[in-house]
Amino acid sequence: KHILVVPGDGIGQEVTVVGKAVLEKIAAKFGHDFTYDEALMGHVAIEATGDPLPAESLEKMRASDAILFGAVGHAKYDNDPTAKVRPEQGLLKMRKELGLFANLRPIKLFDELLGASSIKPEILKGVDILFFRELTGDVYFGKRERIDNGNTAYDTMIYSKYEVERIARKAFDAAMTRGKKLMSVDKANVLESSRLWREVVLEVAKDYPEVELEHQFIDAAAMLLIKDPKRFDVVVTGNIFGDILTDEASQIAGSMGMLASASVGESTGVYEPIHGSGHDIAGKGVANPMASVLSAALLLDISFGLKEESEAVISAIDSVLKAGYRTRDIADATTPANMILGTDAIG
Amino acid sequence: KHILVVPGDGIGQEVTVVGKAVLEKIAAKFGHDFTYDEALMGHVAIEATGDPLPAESLEKMRASDAILFGAVGHAKYDNDPTAKVRPEQGLLKMRKELGLFANLRPIKLFDELLGASSIKPEILKGVDILFFRELTGDVYFGKRERIDNGNTAYDTMIYSKYEVERIARKAFDAAMTRGKKLMSVDKANVLESSRLWREVVLEVAKDYPEVELEHQFIDAAAMLLIKDPKRFDVVVTGNIFGDILTDEASQIAGSMGMLASASVGESTGVYEPIHGSGHDIAGKGVANPMASVLSAALLLDISFGLKEESEAVISAIDSVLKAGYRTRDIADATTPANMILGTDAIG
Numbered sequence A, B: 001k002h003i004l005v006v007p008g009d010g011i012g013q014e015v016t017v018v019g020k021a022v023l024e025k026i027a028a029k030f031g032h033d034f035t036y037d038e039a040l041m042g043h044v045a046i047e048a049t050g051d052p053l054p055a056e057s058l059e060k061m062r063a064s065d066a067i068l069f070g071a072v073g074h075a076k077y078d079n080d081p082t083a084k085v086r087p088e089q090g091l092l093k094m095r096k097e098l099g100l101f102a103n104l105r106p107i108k109l110f111d112e113l114l115g116a117s118s119i120k121p122e123i124l125k126g127v128d129i130l131f132f133r134e135l136t137g138d139v140y141f142g143k144r145e146r147i148d149n150g151n152t153a154y155d156t157m158i159y160s161k162y163e164v165e166r167i168a169r170k171a172f173d174a175a176m177t178r179g180k181k182l183m184s185v186d187k188a189n190v191l192e193s194s195r196l197w198r199e200v201v202l203e204v205a206k207d208y209p210e211v212e213l214e215h216q217f218i219d220a221a222a223m224l225l226i227k228d229p230k231r232f233d234v235v236v237t238g239n240i241f242g243d244i245l246t247d248e249a250s251q252i253a254g255s256m257g258m259l260a261s262a263s264v265g266e267s268t269g270v271y272e273p274i275h276g277s278g279h280d281i282a283g284k285g286v287a288n289p290m291a292s293v294l295s296a297a298l299l300l301d302i303s304f305g306l307k308e309e310s311e312a313v314i315s316a317i318d319s320v321l322k323a324g325y326r327t328r329d330i331a332d333a334t335t336p337a338n339m340i341l342g343t344d345a346i347g
């Protein structure tokens, strides 16, 4: 099995080192033969080649069995809305080129971190959500341009029935293996693309008579997620609404630093933390690498079908937390200073 | 002063009765002469006339000094994505026709309700946020259609510099009267309309050197709002991001039933709860009317400049809460059954 590591920018560089080290340990322990390569994407790729996703990186991606990815993004571009070449273009192109239409984001809480969230522990206890975010359509990939001499800008929020159907089926399939409950999130009271979304979901639902389907508008869903997260089981939604809801949901897990995601579709899968490049803490060695380690666990499970190995990684994280070790983002007033570790130590 | 009451659908019918009763009491107490009229909008207007915003209603709106509005929406349309005439079209048309480009949503917590939220009290104490949501642009009003024989649907997310500038100025002005901090929320790492948004906000900022400006991406903002709501003071954002963020923020106040909003712009102002038509509880007399009462308070303050009167309304709500009265949505396990009131009793 051949694994491509794409560290990307900022803390992506730091956390993927740890994610990869865990894959190496697992291979040694369980007697697997994983090979590795590395590729550039994002700001680092722009600096080196002028292109946020160089052709060489894309070739390496296509040739891999799975990709362990960090993050892309750099403050430089955020403060310059006119920059033509941007790190995120590399990420979006990768998603499109590799056909990664389904982004799975599990939200599960380690018991030890029940207190780390800003939400009350009694609201959180037992929460177990699996998001399916559509990843290659919507306003991320519709036509966009400046018109009217640069005085007006637009983006196009667009979905075809085919795109909605394939992500909906994945979500319904997952619902069948879990609590048989699915929530579809849209804004069908205003948007035509959401009305098409809802139509298709209602149609696909006919093939899953056992699944209890609920529709929520994105505004109500953003509210309910905080009010009553236990009401959520499997959730399916579009690209931009999924981007927002899953970041919001990260607060349930105490920190974005604890959440991994899997992007799958037509061939190779990409595994990455849901946190971004974290410019503010990059290079300080304080980033929480657990999301990258959990990404490695998802990789072992989903791309390689290695369930036992995947569970070994998760229980390793569990032991580290049970032993009281914390990174800064999940430490609290009661954590002794000597238990607060940096990126390397956790690895 | 002439006030138009537009109850709309579902619990809008119930709560505006209470909001209006409060305006009448204030008029009597402070010696004002308010006149009232009523108009149809939403599902009730479709049933009566076939049109979600009949010309007669729009005329009455234009002729009013302020509008006390309830909510629109009906489950019937939510389950039928193909319906051509929909209640929400009335609301969107009203916003556009009256030029209501600025939607103000204050998020403030009554001390008595600190425990009612799913968020920890220590995270909430002292939170005081004022959202400026742009209300007449964005994907709400861009072109939308079905193409490709109905198999594809799109909506257009669109902003002009003029539209961004006028809402940005309102937000900067408000920041000057408060903590001199402004957060602008967009998705400039992906969207062209967001890059235009950010460009204009940066430009307007030059006229407000004292205001500390911060940019956040919508996904990060949705996360931060739960993690650290005290970090927010004045927030300015587009129509769809504002829709999502402010509903999410309602959990800070314990319930959507406690939050009012003001929509202002070119002439008359519209005051409404941020909750919707609440089909599930409509007609049962259990809705929380306080958001409509607080809408009346905003109306007195913003449209009529009656600060003392507005504060009298807010302290009346405060007394009711201090006395221990609750509606179902803000009651908890410790609330005695005889203190849990219905819509009428609170009025």
Ligand SMILES: CC(C)[C@H](C(=O)O)[C@@H](O)C(=O)O
Pocket: A072, A073, A088, A091, A243, A276, B189, B190, B219
């Ligand atoms: C970096 C950005 C383009 C990206 C997105 O919006 O998809 C990120 O927020 C994510 O969720 O993976």
Ligand SMILES: CC(C)[C@H](C(=O)O)[C@@H](O)C(=O)O
Pocket: A189, A190, A219, B072, B073, B088, B091, B243, B276
């Ligand atoms: C009813 C709906 C169209 C409306 C909106 O999305 O603007 C509502 O959610 C609101 O926030 O006022």
